[in-house]
Amino acid sequence: MLYNTFKDKKLSALGLGTMRFPVVGDDYANIDLEKTKEIFDYAIENGINYFDTAFGYHNGNSEIVCGQMLKNYPRDSFYLASKFPGFSEENVINHEEIFEKQLKKCDVEYFDFYLFHNLFSRNAPWYLDDEKYGLYTYLCKQRDAGRIKHLGVSCHCDLETLRAFLDKYGKDIEFVQIQLNWLDWTLQDAKAKVELLNERNIPIWVMEPVRGGKLASLAQGDEEALKALRPEEGIPAWAFRYLQSIKGVTMVLSGMSNMQQITDNINTFSSFKPLSEEENATLAKIAEGMLNSVPCTACRYCTEGCPASLDIPELIKAYNRKDYEGLYGVKKLEEDKKPSACIGCRACEAVCPQNIKIADIMSEMAELIKEKEE
Ligand code: SF4
Numbered sequence: 135m136l137y138n139t140f141k142d143k144k145l146s147a148l149g150l151g152t153m154r155f156p157v158v159g160d161d162y163a164n165i166d167l168e169k170t171k172e173i174f175d176y177a178i179e180n181g182i183n184y185f186d187t188a189f190g191y192h193n194g195n196s197e198i199v200c201g202q203m204l205k206n207y208p209r210d211s212f213y214l215a216s217k218f219p220g221f222s223e224e225n226v227i228n229h230e231e232i233f234e235k236q237l238k239k240c241d242v243e244y245f246d247f248y249l250f251h252n253l254f255s256r257n258a259p260w261y262l263d264d265e266k267y268g269l270y271t272y273l274c275k276q277r278d279a280g281r282i283k284h285l286g287v288s289c290h291c292d293l294e295t296l297r298a299f300l301d302k303y304g305k306d307i308e309f310v311q312i313q314l315n316w317l318d319w320t321l322q323d324a325k326a327k328v329e330l331l332n333e334r335n336i337p338i339w340v341m342e343p344v345r346g347g348k349l350a351s352l353a354q355g356d357e358e359a360l361k362a363l364r365p366e367e368g369i370p371a372w373a374f375r376y377l378q379s380i381k382g383v384t385m386v387l388s389g390m391s392n393m394q395q396i397t398d399n400i401n402t403f404s405s406f407k408p409l410s411e412e413e414n415a416t417l418a419k420i421a422e423g424m425l426n427s428v429p430c431t432a433c434r435y436c437t438e439g440c441p442a443s444l445d446i447p448e449l450i451k452a453y454n455r456k457d458y459e460g461l462y463g464v465k466k467l468e469e470d471k472k473p474s475a476c477i478g479c480r481a482c483e484a485v486c487p488q489n490i491k492i493a494d495i496m497s498e499m500a501e502l503i504k505e506k507e508e
């Protein structure tokens with residue numbers, strides 16, 4: 135395992151993200167404890183020492199399971215990160231109660247790393263109005279009391295929102311977690327964010343390195359182009375090699391859901407083999423061709439508040455397959471689970487970190503399905 139130095143710590147260059155644990159059946163809240171334990175134990179045995187959870191992952195159960203899994207190991211042998219769920223104004227108001235609950239859920243006395251979760255245009259006013267909400271002051275006090283060792287922020291937001299946040303709180307923000315991968319370099323303006331963070335000497339934590347699995351398998355021609363350049367590397371490894379080429383990247387988080395993924399990723403992180411200019415140019419060309427599909431990462435932030443209880447990421451996956459003849463493969467779904475059940479409320483869009491116009495996609499799919507059925 136490769137390691138990077140951060141302050142007084144030696145962090146594994148690969149961290150275990152915990153929003154995609156294996157689950158029992160289709161129930162996202164029901165984490166498969168046996169399989170998850172296998173993943174945790176393998177991670178620790180092979181040098182991973184950073185674990186990233188959040189209040190809302192797996193409908194609130196990720197923090198609890200992380201606590202259970204890490205209880206088997208000495209507290210000073212791992213670093214645990216969690217995040218403040220600033221998804222609603224109510225949460226921001228009740229920050230003290232939530233933070234205390236998080237420590238209890240994880241069964242720890244302190245968090246090694248703690249982040250303002252998912253800074254974006256909607257919650258920026260709550261995060262930034264410290265006089266009214268007091269969240270920032272509260273978190274700094276927790277840090278001063280040793281209950282948070284390092285404070286950071288995660289964001290999928292536009293550059294200006296991140297800049298405004300850093301202008302105000304930058305002196306206390308020790309790291310920034312951004313969505314960074316070879317597709318988002320242009321799509322989510324990750325390049326500009328990397329430049330901003332490098333300018334300010336703020337270490338970069340990476341999330342969605344393989345974009346929820348989207349970059350783990352590519353169109354046949356694209357895979358062949360990459361194989362020709364590096365016959366020994368798997369396709370997901372390209373996403374990690376790409377990040378090894380970027381200045382400031384200190385931690386790469388990957389939500390590994392099975393043993394195959396974790397063994398492959400640990401193997402990749404046993405060596406430092408950044409991409410050459412030619413290899414980077416090949417990826418940029420492939421990215422250009424992929425930008426027409428909907429960039430859903432299957433984070434599932436949108437599903438909880440959907441009044442129609444639609445499985446939005448699965449429907450978008452079907453949409454991206456562009457399988458019009460097969461009616462997106464959703465024909466067999468119950469009527470109330472099809473895109474036509476969408477009422478267009480756009481509650482999902484308000485929380486989607488990728489700014490996807492979900493209601494428009496549902497409506498387009500519903501129309502096409504109707505046309506085909508007629
Ligand atoms: S717009 Fe449609 S998909 Fe989105 S939350 Fe409302 S009903 Fe669900």
Ligand code: SF4
Pocket residue numbers: 429430431432433434435436437446447450485486487488489490492
């Ligand atoms: S539509 Fe947006 S919020 Fe929903 S799963 Fe995809 S990326 Fe996440």
